[in-house]
Amino acid sequence: MTVAVVRFPGTLDHDSARRAVERLGAPAVWAWHADPELPPGTTAVVLPGGFSYGDHLRCGAIASRAPVMADVRRHAERGGRVIGICNGFQVLCEAGLLPGALRRNATLSFVCRQMELEVGDPDTPWTAGLPAGATLSIPVKNNEGAWYGDPGEARVVLRYRAGNPLGSVDRVAGIANRAGNVMGLMPHPEEAADPLLGSTDGLRVLAGVSG
């Protein structure tokens, strides 16, 4: 098992993502945006948060066309696990690996706070062992986190429990593709991965990278 953590110019959260993955006992390696292929032996891919390519044009738009993404697509099409966090979620939507798009928050403000999430779909690798309706406490920190799309085209894995601070359709916090192997979410599970951070619930989601 090898988890590839992809870095684009402007990625910020790669260290904390890698640390959280390693905390789960999964060996992690870096992948670079300009690489033509993922590292040999890659079994799962993490697209971490940040501001790839300075968020120019649209968040995630330029990163989604980076060379390494061709192999991320092949990996996903083979059924390999892929999780995109925040900017990584935006990249997956722009790449067409997940339906919908992320837009400016309805409040037009950067939202940075701990959020209660509820499990909408318990039958995904990212919610293994969690019943429908279970609560997870994971922070969000973004400016373009309002998911827009047709929930019928996705599996709504996580919803905001109280309110809808970003203005997502159907209170969407995270979705997966129909097969379930590709997941994207705006909250940051890698920032809820240690008791010192106030919650370890993020590890429940990230555990999907193994197996």
Place this chain on the structure above:
Amino acid sequence: MTSVVVTVMPKQGVLDPQGQAVRGALERLGFAGVGEVRIGKRIELEIAGDDPAGAAREMCERLLANQLIEDYRVEVPG
């Protein structure tokens, strides 16, 4: 090289919070009678070849616009 102007706008029916915020600010400044305000972007390109408009349309399809939420318009100013 031909100058080409691409205009990318949020699709009708897609909430444009930027436009709404600007409309609210205009009202507070006393501008009455402002209806909907929508904010998009203008991209100016210099393109070589015999079909610059066609090339710009392909660029819109593949990168410049996200057609789920945005419409685009290509113009070659005379």
